Amino acid sequence: MDEKIRLSHGDGGSETHQLIKNVFYKHFNSSSSDAMPDSFVFEAIQGRLAFTTDSFVVKPLFFRGGNIGKLAVCGTVNDLSTAGAIPLYISAGFIIEEGFSIEKLHLVAKSMGDLCNQIGTKIVTGDTKVVENKNADGIFINTSGIGRVSEFYNPRRAEPGDEIIITGGIAEHGTAILIDRYELSVEADLISDCAPMCGLVVGLGSKLRDVKLMKDPTRGGLATALNEIALEQELSIEVMEESIPMKSEVRAVNEILGTDPLYLACEGRMIIVVEKGFEKEVLQCVKTLDYCNQAGIIGQFVSASHTMVYMNTGFGGKRILPLLEDRTLPRIC
Amino acid sequence: MDEKIRLSHGDGGSETHQLIKNVFYKHFNSSSSDAMPDSFVFEAIQGRLAFTTDSFVVKPLFFRGGNIGKLAVCGTVNDLSTAGAIPLYISAGFIIEEGFSIEKLHLVAKSMGDLCNQIGTKIVTGDTKVVENKNADGIFINTSGIGRVSEFYNPRRAEPGDEIIITGGIAEHGTAILIDRYELSVEADLISDCAPMCGLVVGLGSKLRDVKLMKDPTRGGLATALNEIALEQELSIEVMEESIPMKSEVRAVNEILGTDPLYLACEGRMIIVVEKGFEKEVLQCVKTLDYCNQAGIIGQFVSASHTMVYMNTGFGGKRILPLLEDRTLPRIC
Numbered sequence: 001m002d003e004k005i006r007l008s009h010g011d012g013g014s015e016t017h018q019l020i021k022n023v024f025y026k027h028f029n030s031s032s033s034d035a036m037p038d039s040f041v042f043e044a045i046q047g048r049l050a051f052t053t054d055s056f057v058v059k060p061l062f063f064r065g066g067n068i069g070k071l072a073v074c075g076t077v078n079d080l081s082t083a084g085a086i087p088l089y090i091s092a093g094f095i096i097e098e099g100f101s102i103e104k105l106h107l108v109a110k111s112m113g114d115l116c117n118q119i120g121t122k123i124v125t126g127d128t129k130v131v132e133n134k135n136a137d138g139i140f141i142n143t144s145g146i147g148r149v150s151e152f153y154n155p156r157r158a159e160p161g162d163e164i165i166i167t168g169g170i171a172e173h174g175t176a177i178l179i180d181r182y183e184l185s186v187e188a189d190l191i192s193d194c195a196p197m198c199g200l201v202v203g204l205g206s207k208l209r210d211v212k213l214m215k216d217p218t219r220g221g222l223a224t225a226l227n228e229i230a231l232e233q234e235l236s237i238e239v240m241e242e243s244i245p246m247k248s249e250v251r252a253v254n255e256i257l258g259t260d261p262l263y264l265a266c267e268g269r270m271i272i273v274v275e276k277g278f279e280k281e282v283l284q285c286v287k288t289l290d291y292c293n294q295a296g297i298i299g300q301f302v303s304a305s306h307t308m309v310y311m312n313t314g315f316g317g318k319r320i321l322p323l324l325e326d327r328t329l330p331r332i333c
Numbered sequence: 334m335d336e337k338i339r340l341s342h343g344d345g346g347s348e349t350h351q352l353i354k355n356v357f358y359k360h361f362n363s364s365s366s367d368a369m370p371d372s373f374v375f376e377a378i379q380g381r382l383a384f385t386t387d388s389f390v391v392k393p394l395f396f397r398g399g400n401i402g403k404l405a406v407c408g409t410v411n412d413l414s415t416a417g418a419i420p421l422y423i424s425a426g427f428i429i430e431e432g433f434s435i436e437k438l439h440l441v442a443k444s445m446g447d448l449c450n451q452i453g454t455k456i457v458t459g460d461t462k463v464v465e466n467k468n469a470d471g472i473f474i475n476t477s478g479i480g481r482v483s484e485f486y487n488p489r490r491a492e493p494g495d496e497i498i499i500t501g502g503i504a505e506h507g508t509a510i511l512i513d514r515y516e517l518s519v520e521a522d523l524i525s526d527c528a529p530m531c532g533l534v535v536g537l538g539s540k541l542r543d544v545k546l547m548k549d550p551t552r553g554g555l556a557t558a559l560n561e562i563a564l565e566q567e568l569s570i571e572v573m574e575e576s577i578p579m580k581s582e583v584r585a586v587n588e589i590l591g592t593d594p595l596y597l598a599c600e601g602r603m604i605i606v607v608e609k610g611f612e613k614e615v616l617q618c619v620k621t622l623d624y625c626n627q628a629g630i631i632g633q634f635v636s637a638s639h640t641m642v643y644m645n646t647g648f649g650g651k652r653i654l655p656l657l658e659d660r661t662l663p664r665i666c
Contacts, residue, residue: 007663010663010664011552011553011657011661011662011663012551012552012553012557012657013552013553013557013656013657013661014656014657016552017656037416038385038412038415038416038548038549039383039384039385039412039413039415039416039418039480040383040384040385041381041382041383041384041416041418041482042381042382042384043380043381043382044377044378044379044380044381044382045377046377047376047377048374048375048376048377049374049375049376049377050372050373050374051372051373051374051375051422051424051457051458051479052371052372052373052424052458053424053425053426053458053459053460053475053477054426054460055426055427055428055460055462055475056462057428057462057464057468079371079372080372082371082372083370083371083372083374085372085374089384091384091385091386091477092386093386093387093388093426093475093477094388095388095390095428095473124384125384125385125386126386127386127387127388127475129388129389129390129664130663131390131470131663131664132470132663132664134467135390135469135470136468136469136470136473137464137465137468137469140428140469140473142386142388142426142475142477144386144424144426144475144477146384146479147372149374215371216371218345219344219345219346219349220344220345220346224345224346323346323347323350324344324345324346324347328344328346329344330340330343330344330463330464330465331343331462331464331465333462
């Protein structure tokens, strides 16, 4: 019989200890017997550190291409990557609904541990809380992370002419969630792009000198992320519709549903702003890296009297891409 | 009319931006207009750093002596304090239920910002998610923290004869939550002990050399924390019942309810293990510090064939204090 989470798993007593030992220690410290302390202590290193946090409430918890655990580690690793940082240490805070399957908890924790092993980072501290039935939705996870910032990365203001790269096809995560949440009968071979982007920081190496900023297009998708960049940089952005990588399955599903893939989340993509003149060599390098073989230049910064993001469409027209105003898909991450 | 949280406040678009700006930036950066980035970058420092995380699901959200926001900052600051660390940077991740009052969100965020100002730390990065009505319980908060470990603090194994200090009266937080959750008509002038303990690290200064370990008795209370210490140190602990500081109101309320204050949470207390022979000067110093004037020596480590925690009662008997087995009060933090 599938054992369930009880309130007593969260009261700090012996059942909490057993749960932490049997599930979290098992999957997070596969190669050692180190216990996770309330506070993890480490020797500081020279240089710059990055610190980030994200809470995850994705629905459904398991989706094509991942689950909330994998997503939680990727999300925090990718936030560190936007700062040019390699992940050093990750924390994991769990809020679990009474009655949640312990077997599923194992699957979630295993995904987290496996991914950390894969990218050479570690979950070093954690916390587990349990709330009553109907006071949460299965499981929520917070991951925070500390990373070491590459010596080569010095983010700076964009200027007109600077080029914009996206590392792969857009909207695959958002579309995968849509399909699974509403149990659409789609035969498309489409999974979430959920992936860790830290290989980009390592792989670009000294070429990070030519990168002015990075941003991962998660909630609100590519269009929202570009708007945030444009506002921050006080410049307009022009993108070419036909240069935006998008799988035909993504296009087809979104056409059927009437959703706009430009506003649907990616969870394994990065927007890279490259100093004018260096875009080709940066792109060439990016395309050789994991999860990045579909990378392409999608647009550039332009000066304009009003800060905005617009797209040159395949039909020769211009479409303004506003900051998301309407309610779109909730709980995609 | 009190405005409510909508799902669109969590979709990453313009309403999310407005909420973050109007509520979180306002209370977290009161003295500056710095925006909170996805990743916060800082220069590493010499020495050791501590990293910790905690999620908070306390019920009710507002209680005598505090609210979930104050508790979240205190909890993470206190976890850092147990590692001998002064808080440098705090992150805040919010999971908010659709329909939650924005006025209450202001109160929670203000408590967090005010407390950070008071202790000289800062919330530097954050995240906001919104889930549908009945998919959470008002608001859940995760705080993670990075602290600088005192050069004087070198935790080490306890030995028989080492003394145990508690910094103040026990069970005040747990009892306050009990009173407010069940709306008991108690006239007692009792509030949660919820408080930041980082002043202890600063105040003890070089006397931290004589401290072997620290632990905050939160979930499961003093008895559970002592059991965890005993297990970890593979030693028994003997405490004297009459030396444990406890307000008469705490005693009275727990007698009426049939609850055991030894197992009820503190959120502004610290257990300090001091090397034998140094307990008096450490205690003398501790008693001068904020939130610590009721500090006292409550027991010591003893060698025994079985690791256990026992209490010499006021009646001349011995009572074993086991690791919490039964379900006690859920959601006290």
